[in-house]
Every structure is written in structure tokens, then in C-alpha cells.
Amino acid sequence: MSATAGQALCAIRFARARAEPAAVVHEESLKYSAAPPIYLLLEPINRLEMKLARHMRIKWAAAAIVPLAVLATGCSTTSGGAQYKASTENVIVMQEQLGEAKVKLLAFTASPGVNDSHWCRANGTISIGSGKTPSQFIHDAMQEELFLARSYSNNSPMAISGRVEALSFSSVAPANWDITLTLSSSSGASYQVQNRHEFDSSWKAADACKNVSDAFAPAVQALLKKAASDARFKTLVK
Template identity: 45%
Template sequence: MRSNTLAVAAKLTSLAVAMALLSGCETTNSIPYKASTENVLTIQSKLKEQGKQLRLGEISLAAGVNESPVCRLNGPIRVNPGKTPTQYIQSAFQEELFMAGVYSLDSNNIVSGQVTELSFSSVSPASWSISMQVSSNNSSGYSVTVNYPFDTSWTAYSACKNVADAYGPAVQMLIKEVVNNPGFDALIQ
């Protein structure tokens, strides 16, 4: 009887150790941001041809929005090593403006944003949902929302890697919505 109890206890201990090893957290990083040619051309056509420049203010996070989402208990999604999702959006937007030749630290036109939604689904249909309120010192601005779909996977690691990899294209789509909005011209005088 005692050997049976010890055998069951040993099996349960082995099972617990195996489960702990298999369920450990993994941090998933995305690929670096790449400026969108379409966004750069749109910004150039709206601002550069008119001789307008701007600088980017802060891209902040609205109260209650989670900036460290966890994917399938696999660990947090890191959109870029060392950057929060809002810092990533700010760097991406700045890169697009710089590539368009309209970014100036001396500009009186200061465009800012506040991320009001930042969420994803890693199960089918997988997608990123990002909403942002955009404003400037010249205009109270407007809101944009994107829902960027992407492929998912059955395994947690692959699905969460897809979530991280899809963040860059989702941000490209967000910036596209910002610069194509009819209110964009009112942000810059």
C-alpha cells in the first residue's frame, strides 16, 4: 500500500514539474517598424507640396488601456525591445514624417495622440484593434480606429509571434487612417 502511494506521489510530482516547464512564460518581440511608402507619399502630397511642416508631440495612453497585453498565458507581447506600444507608434509616426520631409523640431504645428484602445485577439479571426484620438495645438482633432486582421496559429508560441509581427502593419494602417482623415489638414496651419 505504501509503495503504491509513493508511486502515485512520484507520478504527480513528475507531472507537476513537466507542466511547470511547459507553461513557462515567453516574451514575444515583433520585427522593427518599416515606413509605409503609401503613407509617406500621402503626407508629402498633403504637407510638403504646401511647404508645411510639423513636429510630433507625445503619443500617450488613455487611462484604463493595458499597455502590456499577455498572449495566451505565453507571456507579454513586446512590440519592440525597449519600447512600449505607444512609444512604438510615436517612433513609427515620426519616421513616416521624417521620410516625407515634413518633420521639423522648429515647427509651431505640434500633433499629439492618445491611444484609447489597444487590444488583440490571437484566435481566429485574429486581429489587432487600435484606436487613437489625434489633436494638435491648432485643432481638437478626431479619432481613428483600425482593426488589422492577421493569420493565427494553433500553438501559443506561433500565435503570439504572429500577434507581435502584426503590430507593425497595424500601426502602418493606423497612421494611414490618421493622414487620410479629412481632419488631418486642420491639424497643421
């Protein structure tokens, strides 16, 4: 892969990122909400990007060593400090809702169409950190707070599972994470919560995308607060 090819691919992706907001400012949701004529205008950009990316993969496979200086010219992955910090407020709410009941968590999954990898402007993909998928991140965050609430036990016959129904973000004002989560219990109870968490944006792509990554953990914290505060939360253990 050459530096010129890497720069060309980023330039193409930048053109696409600039074109999409002209139709709708939710480029990261990976869904086109624009009218068909605008969408069709993006097709040549998408085809050119795919052709160049395929060419770069062939060149890359033929190379024995790829210099770091060349890699630096390509698009990057934005990683932030998305380490989860348990919320005292969430823990208290869980204690009040569940009382003496104990629960365990099963795996959290994502509905078909929910992407684990999201593109942010022309800067590259977003990493939430910790090497986890968003579903795993939400699972571990909820498990930590249930544990601190003394409501978690691997031996409990009552199990809760989760499914991420929707996951998207916007890096432009009003910047936000939108997450929809369904919680289901082995008792048969189930309910869904949706939360939008807003955060600061920036005109600079690198700064804006880092804000997106950094805001994921607080977005999950707000989602779990909404889920635990819901009157239906206690029905999961009945």
C-alpha cells in the same frame, strides 16, 4: 523558484486562458465580456494563480542564483520582428495632405486603462520589440514618415500629440489588432481614428503569439495610413 512551481503557474494560467474563450474569444483584450456566471467561474483560478505567484516571488527573492534551466520551465515573453518600416504610400499621402507645412510631434500617451503589456494565451506576455511602449512605437513610426515626407521640423510652432484610446488583440481567427488613436494639434484641431488589422493565426500558442507580435508594426502602418488619409489630417496644421 522551482521547476515544479513554474510549471504549476503556467498550468493555472493555461486553464484560465482556456476558460476565457469559452465566454468570449477576446482573451487578450483583458476585458471580460462574458455573462456574470462565467466570470465568477474564473475567480477561483485567478485567486489560485495570485497565491502561487506570490509564493514563487518569495522563493525567488530568497535564491541567490536562478538556473537558466529552471527559468526555461516558466512562461515566456513572445518577441517578434516588430521593427517599423516606413510606408511609401503613407509618406506620399502626408506630403499631399500637408503640402509645405511643417509640424513636430509631442509625446504620445495612452489613456487610463490601456495596457502596455498584454497576455497571449498561456504562452506569456507579448513584446512589440524595440523596448518601446505601444504609444512610443506609434509616435516614432509617425515621426519617421513625416520626416521622409519632409513635413517634420523640431522648430515648427505647430505641434501634434497623440493618445492611444484603445489597444487590444485577438490571437484566434480572425486574429487582429484593434487600435484607436486620437490626434490633437496645438491649433485646437483634433480627431480620432480606429483601425482593425487582421493577420494569420495558428492552433499552436507559440506560433499564434509570435504572429501577434509580428503583426503589430503592420497594424501601426495601417493605422497611420488611415489617419493621414482622413480629410481632417490637414486641419491639424491650420
